[in-house]
Amino acid sequence: MPELPEVESIKIQLEKFLVGSPRGGALRGSPRGGALRGHIIKKLEIRNPKYEIEKEKIENTKITGVRRFGKVLVIDLSSNYSIVTHVKMTGQFIYQGPNLLNVKSLSHKVVGGLGGKHTHVIFHLDRGGVLYFNDYRRFGWMRLEKTSNIQNSKNPNNYIGKLGKEFLKDLTLEEFSEILVKSKKPIKILLMDQTKMAGVGNIYANDALWLAMINPRKQANKLLNYQIIKLLKSVEKVLKEGIKRGGASELAYVAPDGSEGHYQDFTLVYGREKEPCKNCKTPIEKVKLGGRGTYFCPVCQK
Template identity: 45%
Template sequence: MPELPEVETIRLGLQKYLVGHTILDVDIRMAKIFQGEKKNVIGAKITDIKRIGKVLIVELNNEFLIAIHLKLTGQLIYRGERVSRVPRVSRVKIGGELPNKFTHVIFHLDRNSVLYYNDMRKFGWIRIVENSKLKMQSFFKDLGPEPFKDLTFSKFIKIVQSSKTPIKLVLMDQKKIGGIGNIYANEALFDAGIDPRRPAKQISEEEAKKLYSSILKVLKNGIKYGGSSDVNFVNALGEDGSYQEHFLVYGRKGEKCRRCGLVIKKIKLGGRGTYFCPACQR
């Protein structure tokens, strides 16, 4: 499901509701999702929630942490005393009642609270890791610099100009840049007026400047609108985001370009659906 803005939306929710809770037990219903020893987190208190790229990090008051990757369809939903009402859940196809058939891990917390991990396609994972060993893990050791963190413009232009692959694939390559996925790559390239097929190294400095600020802009907007619930993203309370209502190209094949009125095209790039306006993006 989620890219940087969706994961950040969940992080903000979890930070509000989860910090301070103690983990009483972990109910693992699908073994492949949960990696590591649950005994290392039982009894620990949650001290903070962080995000590295598209991965959530639940910090504990011991020497372990919980790293969670939601991949395409993972959801983390909190229910407990700090939520005065159960939000109306409209777009979670799985319906409002929890747990359901897609609930694969349940964290039982103190004060009658619960954190559900749901994942229709079971691609995601929850990993118990020693604090000091996180950066040695396969996913993290190769992760590129991140927008809003260490992705400066001078790093960005070096990354872009050192690859001959299509610019869209460079934006989505987590080893080059952390956090951008298919939706925001499409939207950023539209905003910058750049054809997603262009070999990255032939992007000029001026275009790179525009693209850099477009990336920050679309990610910021994604966070502002609480993420995109185009399919089944929900925040930490199970509620929808609304950024899908603001998409300018993603998913708009055959519709009119909002800038010039010509028809949005869809092609495949690196196996992923790619939407663009042939007139505005060059």
């Protein structure tokens, strides 16, 4: 499942293609002088009732922003509504339109291509732009929320309001430490609990724990102060590296321009069972923890 670096990579590209941003410059067709303007959603085509959202609040509205909360994307509209979406395991947003590549350069991970049986939602945009949402396992979801309400924790149906604070954004060392000392869960399972702290999943939890030299099965409240400090720094380091590499295209993840990420080629321990530890050369072991494959060095991570 895409984690913070993958969803951040999606956000960065969607922001550039749908809104225009200093990161990518003005969209082709923008007024002279670099003024930025977002795409207008001219038509919303919903092919799967699971993704049914209110067309009348979306069509003929301008896309004003793209944000990320943990692993969740938010596309803000000029109607004061926002599309809140989670790609889950195999969801993909693919953009075709001004200032972008030819469809031939799409990754083979875009199963069924664009507009095929795995395309469930199509946003037809002005200036010839099209945004496709593909999801061959159909675990992803979309919801329409009032923009002012998306972080309301009192709303029982509000996913974002239930998220914990986020690595690389607003989670402090003091808050991180407090979460750990109050929990008896194995540290790896706690790191992946999105209600406690948002953004980390299996890939980056494995690598961060190896970098911090902490056994993934160690009880969270048994960590010493220096280990907590080292772990937070390690999580932040692997997340930044993941963003730099465009995320990890392990299963179905691709960026909106159809390209793959490369972090999977640079993992520290994840996916490296029986390979020599990068630190001590001991073969990496794999166990199941919380139902997830967990990789660690039995020597470095005692």
